[in-house]
Amino acid sequence: MQHITQNITAEEQMFRLFQENLDTLKGQEPESISRLRQKAAENFHKNGFPHEKTENWRFTSLDPLFQSEYHHDFTNQSRPFDIEKIFTCDVYDLDTFSVTLLNGWFVYKNAPLTRLSNGTIIGGLSKAMEVYPDLVEKYMGQAANLEQPGLAALNTAFFQDGLFIYVPRDVELEKPIQLINIVDSENPLMIHPRHLVVQEKNSKLTLVHCDHSLTHNVSFSNSLSETFLDEHAILDFYKIQNKGPNSAVINNAFFRQKHQSKLTSHSLILNGGFTKNMITATLEDPQTSAVLNGLSLVDSNQHADNQLLVDHVAPNCQSEQLYKGILDDEATAVFSGKIMVRKDAQKTLAYQNNKNILLTDDARANAQPQLEIYADDVKCSHGATVGQLDPEAMFYLRSRGLSERTARQMLMYAFAGEVVQRISIEPLRERIDHMVEKRLKGELTICDQCVLHCNSKEPTVFNIDASKL
Amino acid sequence: MLDIQNLKVSIEGKTILKNFNLKVNKGEVHAIMGPNGTGKSTLASVIAGREMFDVDEGSITYMGQDLFEMEPEIRAREGIFLGFQYPVEIPGVSMANFLRTAINERRKYHDLEPLSGAEFLKLMQQKQKMVDIHSKLTKRSVNEGFSGGEKKKNEIFQMAMLEPRLSILDETDSGLDIDALKVVANGVNNLRSPENSTIVITHYQRLLEYIIPDYVHVLFDGRIVKSGGKELAIQLEEKGYEWIRKEAGVEEAM
Ligand SMILES: Nc1ncnc2c1ncn2[C@@H]1O[C@H](COP(=O)(O)OP(=O)(O)OP(=O)(O)O)[C@@H](O)[C@H]1O
Ligand SMILES: [Mg+2]
Numbered sequence: 001m002q003h004i005t006q007n008i009t010a011e012e013q014m015f016r017l018f019q020e021n022l023d024t025l026k027g028q029e030p031e032s033i034s035r036l037r038q039k040a041a042e043n044f045h046k047n048g049f050p051h052e053k054t055e056n057w058r059f060t061s062l063d064p065l066f067q068s069e070y071h072h073d074f075t076n077q078s079r080p081f082d083i084e085k086i087f088t089c090d091v092y093d094l095d096t097f098s099v100t101l102l103n104g105w106f107v108y109k110n111a112p113l114t115r116l117s118n119g120t121i122i123g124g125l126s127k128a129m130e131v132y133p134d135l136v137e138k139y140m141g142q143a144a145n146l147e148q149p150g151l152a153a154l155n156t157a158f159f160q161d162g163l164f165i166y167v168p169r170d171v172e173l174e175k176p177i178q179l180i181n182i183v184d185s186e187n188p189l190m191i192h193p194r195h196l197v198v199q200e201k202n203s204k205l206t207l208v209h210c211d212h213s214l215t216h217n218v219s220f221s222n223s224l225s226e227t228f229l230d231e232h233a234i235l236d237f238y239k240i241q242n243k244g245p246n247s248a249v250i251n252n253a254f255f256r257q258k259h260q261s262k263l264t265s266h267s268l269i270l271n272g273g274f275t276k277n278m279i280t281a282t283l284e285d286p287q288t289s290a291v292l293n294g295l296s297l298v299d300s301n302q303h304a305d306n307q308l309l310v311d312h313v314a315p316n317c318q319s320e321q322l323y324k325g326i327l328d329d330e331a332t333a334v335f336s337g338k339i340m341v342r343k344d345a346q347k348t349l350a351y352q353n354n355k356n357i358l359l360t361d362d363a364r365a366n367a368q369p370q371l372e373i374y375a376d377d378v379k380c381s382h383g384a385t386v387g388q389l390d391p392e393a394m395f396y397l398r399s400r401g402l403s404e405r406t407a408r409q410m411l412m413y414a415f416a417g418e419v420v421q422r423i424s425i426e427p428l429r430e431r432i433d434h435m436v437e438k439r440l441k442g443e444l445t446i447c448d449q450c451v452l453h454c455n456s457k458e459p460t461v462f463n464i465d466a467s468k469l
Numbered sequence: 470m471l472d473i474q475n476l477k478v479s480i481e482g483k484t485i486l487k488n489f490n491l492k493v494n495k496g497e498v499h500a501i502m503g504p505n506g507t508g509k510s511t512l513a514s515v516i517a518g519r520e521m522f523d524v525d526e527g528s529i530t531y532m533g534q535d536l537f538e539m540e541p542e543i544r545a546r547e548g549i550f551l552g553f554q555y556p557v558e559i560p561g562v563s564m565a566n567f568l569r570t571a572i573n574e575r576r577k578y579h580d581l582e583p584l585s586g587a588e589f590l591k592l593m594q595q596k597q598k599m600v601d602i603h604s605k606l607t608k609r610s611v612n613e614g615f616s617g618g619e620k621k622k623n624e625i626f627q628m629a630m631l632e633p634r635l636s637i638l639d640e641t642d643s644g645l646d647i648d649a650l651k652v653v654a655n656g657v658n659n660l661r662s663p664e665n666s667t668i669v670i671t672h673y674q675r676l677l678e679y680i681i682p683d684y685v686h687v688l689f690d691g692r693i694v695k696s697g698g699k700e701l702a703i704q705l706e707e708k709g710y711e712w713i714r715k716e717a718g719v720e721e722a723m
Binding site: 390391392393395396397398399400401402403404406407410411413414415417418421 | 517518519520521540541542544545546550551553556557559560561562566567568570571572574575578610611627631
């Protein structure tokens with residue numbers, strides 16, 4: 001790991017870094033992808049990092065992240081110390097096809113790319129660009145928006161590896177695919193993982209994506225995923241974040257949906273120093289649906305930002321956004337949810353709801369619902385609440401003998417439960433339910449998601465303290 | 470068991486109860502009646518420990534202890550039960566989890582081992598049968614989507630589960646069909662013992678045919694203006710409150 005950045009503007013630094021390492025970054029990729037990369041780097045150089053004037057960045061500042069000098073690992077220097085252990089890490093009582101990214105690089109035991117008998121391809125993006133260049137070229141960069149100032153362009157300039165999944169027509173994958181995204185580095189590390197998921201017609205996939213840190217060291221992960229759902233494809237997508245206090249995670253997920261495809265996304269922030277999850281779902285054809293659920297449980301000075309855009313391009317589509325947050329201490333949360341209904345998107349049904357509970361006076365939640373509607377025959381609604389637990393319910397519970405603390409925990413758990421109940425895979429729901437319960441009791445450690453390292457590293461316990469309300 | 474003396478209660482500066490006195494001995498059933506808005510629910514809430522009311526004067530002694538020194542949950546664990554006039558819906562909290570936690574927190578308070586899952590289930594089935602509440606209801610979230618009558622039955626079910634010493638039932642009979650009314654009465658009568666007491670707040674003499682009270686009190690303008698035996702309830706049913714208003718010299722405007 002090398003290339004310590006110096007004291008010039010962050011944009012300039014990154015652009016120079018790009019130029020110096022261009023050959024390494026390109027690797028074996030197809031020419032068209034190198035062109036995309038070059039263009040993204042120029043866009044980034046021109047538009048820079050998002051700042052407080054950038055749309056949807058008013059309440060989230062990247063400035064604190066630039067206090068560290070980041071290292072970069074362009075040549076895959078990180079060797080997993082115990083690859084067996086990573087691969088045997090059975091996170092859920094759930095039979096999953098589990099893959100791991102370590103510091104942004106795909107970690108493999110046998111082969112970097114697996115082709116199942118039903119034609120499904122799962123593996124590292126870097127290898128996929130070598131082996132299936134046509135497939136990757138067809139989709140890469142086709143969902144992400146690289147024009148706006150921001151991190152999508154930066155990711156596109158710097159990405160090298162990530163997860164690649166291709167699900168052929170009519171294939172329903174029984175086992176969920178689980179991606180464990182681990183950062184483990186002595187030095188502050190910046191990474192740009194990139195994922196590409198292609199689902200052909202009538203295919204079905206469950207993808208569980210866990211962001212996870214092994215140390216308390218500083219890291220900045222700027223990841224981007226592009227997902228393409230062809231007609232009637234179904235995707236159940238989970239993002240679970242349980243990160244250390246010094247980690248910054250930015251996720252930029254773009255979904256493009258064809259006729260009657262169905263996306264359900266669950267974004268669960270259980271811990272994380274700085275998290276910004278951006279989701280853009282584009283409903284391009286009639287009768288598609290996108291349901292986006294989210295739950296953030298944050299305390300100390302953690303910051304959780306969810307930015308959603310559901311773009312109704314075609315008529316007769318449905319979307320729903322349900323995002324909830326419980327904030328303790330000085331934690332902050334931002335929700336910017338936009339519903340865009342374009343001119344032709346008649347008969348759109350689009351709902352949005354953001355609810356937050358603040359446990360202290362210092363915790364802050366900002367909700368920015370935005371409706372932009374250009375069609376006249378639509379049903380859209382949005383609502384946002386910031387408040388405290390229902391005092392009537394509190395008294396009812398206490399009048400039956402529950403302590404104030406227990407009553408609060410029960411109500412918070414119920415509040416979170418509305419989102420957790422939407423998880424359709426039962427073992428996963430139970431597991432998350434358990435994690436949420438532990439989180440609310442202050443018993444969840446950042447190692448909890450995985451059996452990897454809890455014995456070797458000191459766990460940090462965060463505590464959403466019920467007694468503060 | 471319960472001794473209320475010279476109680477004065479207000480909310481946001483508005484006096485609701487004043488010069489209120491009531492003594493309930495072990496084993497007694499007291500009925501409290503009175504027109505709407507005279508402070509019956511306020512009294513029940515103050516006994517249960519609702520914090521939004523201000524107690525300006527007076528004292529309540531329960532089992533020899535100063536009630537105002539006790540948090541609502543301690544009162545509950547010491548055996549006070551309030552059947553709410555308007556039971557609260559709590560989405561996402563399952564009846565079973567809620568009741569099991571309530572029972573076990575109370576057992577812990579009394580240095581008893583918690584009930585195991587199996588023991589709890591057995592108790593629940595037994596009480597369900599007793600109060601004739603559908604087991605489907607106990608699988609749902611607390612009161613969520615329950616009909617008016619189901620909510621009231623659920624209060625009695627909770628009472629049966631918690632086996633209180635002092636039950637205060639605030640219009641538990643309102644909105645009940647005649648069978649459910651008998652169930653409520655049964656629930657109360659089953660608990661009736663020389664050790665336990667009940668305060669029944671009601672508008673209807675009908676309930677008192679099933680739960681025979683030792684005393685009937687009429688609450689007017691924040692205080693008890695008349696007390697008597699069960700025949701007082703019959704008189705009220707026949708004649709309304711006007712004669713009491715006159716007899717007590719209570720102003721029309723409160
Ligand atoms: N939270 C509150 N804020 C303001 N006033 C209140 C509040 N709660 C009760 N009151 C007032 O106190 C008075 C007594 O109310 P309470 O509910 O005790 O009457 P009640 O005798 O139970 O009537 P009902 O027979 O209709 O149930 C009423 O005038 C009511 O409006
Ligand atoms: Mg009342």
